[in-house]
Amino acid sequence: MAAPIDQIVRQKRTAEESRQEDLEVLLQALSENKEALLDAVEILAWLRDRGILRLLKGFLSSGEEILRDVVHLLNTPEGKRILSNITQSGVLLSKLDLSRLSVEWSDLDREKKGWREVIKEVRDPEAVTGFLMLLQMMKGLSRTAGSGQDEGRHKAGDPSG
């Protein structure tokens, strides 16, 4: 004779049990993704060398606020001129490289690859152009953000210089 019941007593895990479980999950992930993680470390080092990690850190720690400031900063006639310069130099840069990069298009999604391989395999001149521009922009933004933070919010730095 079983009457209907709906109270559930949850199984509580001790802090130690939870920590142990978390560790197991992490170890599992580490061993399953060894290659990817090594790639990631390489990419991180690369990003750090180029100052991009610093920029991202800045963004992430100040979140939307910084982004808004930076974007508003760039959305001024001077900012736009700077961006236009970046674009021009990016386009120029990429055009210089084009003759050496015009190999076939390869499908990025076909297999799992690290970022470096991905970048290496992007043979579409347009995508390369775009990517180089993106790098330029990020670099520029980094400096703008740096100067914005250091020297007060509304003063534009010169990301191209």
Added chain:
Amino acid sequence: MIGRCFYMGTPLRERRRNRGGFRKREEPMKTVMDFLRDQGIEVPHLCYHPSLGPIQTCDLCLVSADGKLVRACAEPYREGMTIETGSEAVKAVRMEAMDRILSQHELYCTVCENNNGNCEIHNTVKQMKVDRQNLPFQAKSYPVDDSHPFYRYDPDQCILCGRCVEACQNLQVNETLSIDWEAKTPRVIWDGGSSIDESSCVSCGHCVTVCPCNALMEKTMIGEAGFLTGIQPDTLRSMIEITKEAEPGYRELIAVSDMEEKMRRKEIRRTKTVCTYCGVGCSFDIWTKGRDILKVEPQPEAPANGISTCVKGKFGWDFINSPKRLTRPLVRRGERFYETSWEEALSLAAEKFTEVKESGGPDALGFIASSKCTNEEAYLMQKLARSVIGTNNVDNCSRYCQTPATKGLFRTVGYGGDAGSIRDIAEADLVITVGSNTADSHPVLATRIKRAHKLHGQKLVVVDLLEHEMAERADLFLRPESSTDFVWLAAVTRYIVDQGWHDTVFIEERVNGLDDYVDSLNPFTLDYAESVTGIPREKLIRLAEMLRDADSTCILWAMGVTQHTGGSDTSTAISNLLLITGNYGRPGTGAYPLRGHNNVQGTSDFGALPNVFPGYESVEDESVRRRYEREWGGELPKKAGLDNHSMLDSILKGGIRSLYIIGEDTAFSDSNSHHVQEAFRQLDFMVVQDLFLTKTARFADVVLPASPSLEKEGTFVNTERRVQRLYQAIDPLGDSRPDWIILRDLARRLGADWPYDHPGAVMAEAAKLASMFAGVTYDRLEGYKSLQWPVAPDGTDAPFLYADGFPTSDGKARLVPMPWTAPRRTEGGYDLLLNNGRMLEHFHEGNMTYRSRGIRHKVPSAYVEVSTELAAERGIRDGARVKLVSPFGEETVYALVSSRVRKKELYLSIHTDQASVNTLTGSDVDRATHTPAYKEVHVRLETLDRDPVCPLPGHHPRYGRKNPQTGVEVERKWQREDYDFPRGKGERKNGRTH
């Protein structure tokens, strides 16, 4: 005497032949675009969509044909035509057309949620190598409509292609959308100008699916789909400005956004799945980011639905992440459930099942499989019962809805499934629906009928108590007294025979039993039918004439037929009528019981029934049993087992002492809940496996947390007998597990050696044993591929049955005489009929759909519909609280005064335990199959208070005002002062191209 009238008049088949033979499936007209595609030439296009056909609003597909500029999407192709696609002149007009489009759509792809590789504007800009635009972008200056819970419209991004309108008007046929071409600045409007939320929109999502850009977008995508899309609006605005500066030519913009799109692909998974909400069996890609569902994207190649969905399939998936999901096994100790490990829960279940088996024999256990689970899971459940425990006491919840239909078909034509495909229903000359609220219960299937009816001259007859949407659309709406369908069916059949309109050639060649059957119709005159059903004889004659005049007829039916004491007999009568009129074995003909839950068909097909193995082979047939014994090892029980209904009786009589129920809330969904719950209390041991702690699970000793469709692999069979694969989109939540894994692990603990490591292995075993699935393999079901049973070993399937005969010993169908079972009248002042059934927005006991905030916004609670007559008589207003009392129980619920019900009939949906129909239903069942007679409930109504709280909010679609149009009505665009046909050489001043 009707026998003497047999050969009067010209036999039906003769008349059909005289009219030029049976209709062949018509091939659609070939357009210039089709021709070019065949040659591998893709002309740019934005308004054309393969599932919608030509719309002619974008002018991008212009080509020169025999020296004239024409729209390739609409221009019929003629042999010998000279077509130019690449000349400078043609390119120039296309660029002009694209310029106009881009003046209405701001390209900011990198920060746009729609930049996922399938944005058609993006792709067309790229295809045409557009680098700059000459006409500046001009905002339309209408605000974004963000009112609806599931999607939003941004007029500034809308290119007025009209795809959404075409989809809403002519595919979904909800007739909500149009383009206000006469407005100073045209835009898409809902119901002629209301907000989306307050319109008649039923949230099917067709419009969002076909929109070629981000003008219509699922809200779940917003801020989630890209790396730069979760940005506040004012920052976003600035970023768009910057993007335009930084990426001044479109080549750069497209290139940067393509990179970003490729990054998204790593983060967003697209997995093909099959909808878990109804027997139509829509399949689609589901986009997930972690456990978040970003959107459902139907694909044109989906075999049952193409690009169609309804609100549940498109938007109703929130339950997946509900905090109420069970994530760990539970065991009962005293007054509480305790979370425990799988090890403990499964061991306990195995130990107790063994104990009951040893003390009471294998038949002291009962097994109820779920018609929401996969075929493989149904197969394993019946194998567990039969081979591991040794009982045939196994059933599934199709017993509650569809078994009578299957019975009727077995009696007459031999296969317990739909005679053809949804395509046949769409192609029929005449569709008759009986006891089916198709637009609510099988929404996507209903769209095919609505479309054929609106566009292709299909005739529609609806027979139902409820005046629902299909009834409003019907050419003939018949409203019989409840439980009298058998009588009008028999009378119409008799009248047809009397008039000599029956198909004598077909019957002669392919049907047995005519004489006895015709004799059995003797009592069913039109006058008698009118007196019993209340349908005027003229209307019955009209129906007979429509059957006579139609080249092909499909009859569709659902629970309005089956859930009666004579449900199987009425189903038989439907099939008889189809046989008499020769409506089997040809395209566009046949019987279509509309299966309710997603896998009602498959769970029975794969043997979760007490009397048959997979493929409907009798457990009492020795040679069949031997085959299974050889494969499974050991002896199998020889006698058929108990069905759900008899299991409950057996519990109360001390027979069955232990139950294992998967994914079925029997305490809620079986009739006469008090009786069911009483039985559950008597059990020694009960295991329930489900997503939530359902009413049934509350009685259990062990509750096992299962995974829903998105968290596992397997197959479902839809109402067309179509086997389709689902793939795992996300991991099981917490410690929950797919049902097939739980079943396997439990069987192993019970000593069975079950090796399955993937559902594909289970299917392979079923295919080896049941000839119906002989050729079914996971490879043949890959992606959107599907197979309709019976499937021959070489993989040949059967979209259409009976073309070459019926699966009987002599290949002929049988006309089967049946008596009419009059419904039992409830004595004692229960003066109102409580009709009940589904509604569009909710599903089953509401466990899944009530977890969706958007669906709750539209339908927050239960209500009973009361006719205007009854409301006037009793002073009931919308929102009054009323008590419904039957001999079996009572429920309190809010009233909604409604024109859908008449006089002394009420309508209550079955989807919520706030007001459970089954507290009120009794224990009467269909006499042949024990399906509860849910539809034969009488109640009395007491008004509790008159302080109204309206249970259905004003933004429910039923309060909207539809705006039917022929389609996008592009001629109105062409007539605008500011429209000019793009000027190439030989230009024209308006939209006409000739």
